[in-house]
Amino acid sequence: MRLILSSVITLVTVTPAQDTPEARAKRVLADAKFTSAMAAIDRDHDRVIAETIALTEIPAPPFKEDARGAAYLEMLRQHGLSDVERDPEGNVMGIRRGTAAAGGPLLAVLAHLDTVFPEGTDVKVKRDGTRLRAPGIGDNTRSLAVLLAMLRGMEAAGVRTTGDVLFVGNVGEEGPGDLRGVKYLLQKGKYKDRIKQVIAVDGAGDGRSVVNGAVGSKRYRVTFKGPGGHSYGAFGIVNPAFAMGAAIQKFSTLTVPATPKTTFNVGVIGGGTSVNSIPFESWMDIDMRSESPLELEKLETAFLLLVKQAAADENKARSTRQGAVEADIKLIGDRPSGQTAQNSAIVQTAAAIVRASGLEPSFGFSSTDANIPISMGIPAIRLSSGGTGGEAHALTEWIDVDKSASVSGIRVLLGTILTLAGLQ
Numbered sequence: 001m002r003l004i005l006s007s008v009i010t011l012v013t014v015t016p017a018q019d020t021p022e023a024r025a026k027r028v029l030a031d032a033k034f035t036s037a038m039a040a041i042d043r044d045h046d047r048v049i050a051e052t053i054a055l056t057e058i059p060a061p062p063f064k065e066d067a068r069g070a071a072y073l074e075m076l077r078q079h080g081l082s083d084v085e086r087d088p089e090g091n092v093m094g095i096r097r098g099t100a101a102a103g104g105p106l107l108a109v110l111a112h113l114d115t116v117f118p119e120g121t122d123v124k125v126k127r128d129g130t131r132l133r134a135p136g137i138g139d140n141t142r143s144l145a146v147l148l149a150m151l152r153g154m155e156a157a158g159v160r161t162t163g164d165v166l167f168v169g170n171v172g173e174e175g176p177g178d179l180r181g182v183k184y185l186l187q188k189g190k191y192k193d194r195i196k197q198v199i200a201v202d203g204a205g206d207g208r209s210v211v212n213g214a215v216g217s218k219r220y221r222v223t224f225k226g227p228g229g230h231s232y233g234a235f236g237i238v239n240p241a242f243a244m245g246a247a248i249q250k251f252s253t254l255t256v257p258a259t260p261k262t263t264f265n266v267g268v269i270g271g272g273t274s275v276n277s278i279p280f281e282s283w284m285d286i287d288m289r290s291e292s293p294l295e296l297e298k299l300e301t302a303f304l305l306l307v308k309q310a311a312a313d314e315n316k317a318r319s320t321r322q323g324a325v326e327a328d329i330k331l332i333g334d335r336p337s338g339q340t341a342q343n344s345a346i347v348q349t350a351a352a353i354v355r356a357s358g359l360e361p362s363f364g365f366s367s368t369d370a371n372i373p374i375s376m377g378i379p380a381i382r383l384s385s386g387g388t389g390g391e392a393h394a395l396t397e398w399i400d401v402d403k404s405a406s407v408s409g410i411r412v413l414l415g416t417i418l419t420l421a422g423l424q
Contacts (some may be wrong), residue, residue, distance in 0.1 A: 013159040021345075025352035028419045029411075036157035038165035038411055041149050043402050049132070051075070051145040052401070053125045056137045061121070065090055065113045065171045072113060072144060072169040074358070081167065089184035090171040096151065098421060104113070105196040107409035108166045109142035110369050111385075112202065116393050132352045133398040138389035142399055146385040149415050162422030166191060171368050171416040173202075178219075178333045182369040185210040186376060197346050197420060198380035199413075202221070203392065204399050205384025207223050207357065207412030210350045212381050214364030214374045215261075216296045216337025217289040218404065221330045222247070222307055223271075224314075227323035227390040228280030228364075237266055238284040238318045238325045247310035248284065253301055262290035262299060291365045293337045304329065317337065335367055346379040346420065353415040 027032055038289030041048075060068040073092040077084050081094030089146030092113075095106070119121070125134040147167055153159075170181035186192055224240035224247075256262040264286065288303065290296035311327040340347055342363060354361040366382055373380035382393055386409020387397035398424075400406075 007089045008092045021348040022355070023108070024419050025349065025356040025415065027078075027272050029353070029356050029415050030421060030424050033157045033159045033417065034418060034423065037153035037159050037408070037414065038086065040156035041153040041410055041414075042304060042403070042407050043060050044149055044152055045407060048145050048149045048406070049401050050398075052069065052137065052142050052231070053145055056125050056141040057123050057214050059117075059119065059121065059135065060114045060122055061117055062107055062114055062117045062172070062174060062176050064119060068113050069169065069171065075148055076167065076169070080155050081147060081151070085191055087184065089181055090190070091168055091185055093166055093168040096154070096161075096165045096167065098163045098165070098424060100162050100164070103194070104164060106164050106166045106191055106194045107197045107199070107417065108168060108185070109147065109199045109417060110168045110170050112140050112178055112181065112369060113144065113169045113171055114174050115139070115141075121395070130402045131398055131400050133396060135395050135397055138204045138397055138399040139392040140202050141205060142204060142387065142389070143385040146201065146410055146413070147220070148379045149410065150417070153382045153414070154415035160424045162424060165421050166195065169228050170369065172289065176332065178370050179335060179369060182372045184379065186372055195373075197379065198370060198373040198378055199417065200380065200382045201385050201413065202382050203384050204387045204389030205409060206359065206388070207384060207386065207409040208354050208359040208362055208407060209384055210347060210354065210361050210363050210381055211339040211343060211368065211370065211383075212347045212363055213291055214336065214338045214367045214371035216302050216371070217287060217292055217333060217335040217365040218296060218331070218366060219285065219287050219333030220303070221252060221282040221285050223281050223328040223330075225281045225328060226245045226278070226309060229278045229322065231276045232279055234278055234322070236319050237278065237322050238314050238320055239278050240325055241279050242317075243314035243325045244269070244282040244284055244308050246313060247307050249304060250306040250310060253285070254299065255296060256290075256299060260291035260295055261307050262292065262295045264299060264303070287333075289335060289367070296337060333378060335371050337371070338374040338379060340374055340379050344379050345383055349419050350381055350416045351385060353412055353419060357412050357415070359412070361424045377407060383413050383416060384409055385413065
């Protein structure tokens, strides 16, 4: 028994010095095929811009990503992938085959198709020099075009990897979509048991940001319901608007920690029929977020209690002779929080590529498609698509497509993908 243990200890403690993340990163970035792929992307930059514009101008509001998904599916078909398809949830995808036996582990690289903007939003791209402005252009249409550019660059350079890489344009990342695309992909999709690492490509940036933490959120629609009545004739009966106002006031006084960052908000309110009617219902949509699962749970518990208390207080304060106020509480969004350990292979690999590219990596938290794999114990990070941008989720959203910054950021992303997939 002691001899067996000794052999095992010898095996697991001998690690070639040249196999560190830093060494692997330097080898990949110095590889002639990687250099050739990046040169092809550089030459191809005008096409990246053109595809970004074309995709941006196909509206993709929440739950209505079909048109953009269909266009992106056809684009994927032109890039040498196998098994190009759309799944039942609306995600479009294809596999870039590696040299290992078919059916092995997959690295999934995701960019979401949807935007936050409602149907009817003007998505025409306006250009001023190297700055492009349109709703959704940076979050996250540029990332979709960058995935295509990397595929073309790899093909032009004859790049081969050991492992398979799944490229995905997924639905439902934003707002009410509640990460439905990546949830389906990892929990019900045909590759759910094969995906072992995930990179969510989201937003512009020079590449130094390695998001390994998932900001969790709970979103509720609370509807206070009552009998309603004439504002004069029925005066004195319970009023759902008063109950909701009391709940909002109580909510506003909750104390949450600054670290781990925890936040709450009342985003939308509504209800009532006229100024001279006691409403039969009043409703509000609320958002609670935290980097910590424990703090999010504590905030959620406190919120649910105060909603019930606000309804009870209103029923005590006014007459219930025509009926009481009740609170109908519906969960409308649930994004889990968590963290991919900073010493994990995927984080260390990305950080090493960033450093080898002359930048200093920054780690942090965000709410992205990476939330779901992180919550499932699948190593996942969010990386940017290169370039610069700003005013995300605003009608004035913009990106700058200056070639130098744009290609530099793509270099970090492609280097990370090829290191994880095993550049040959």
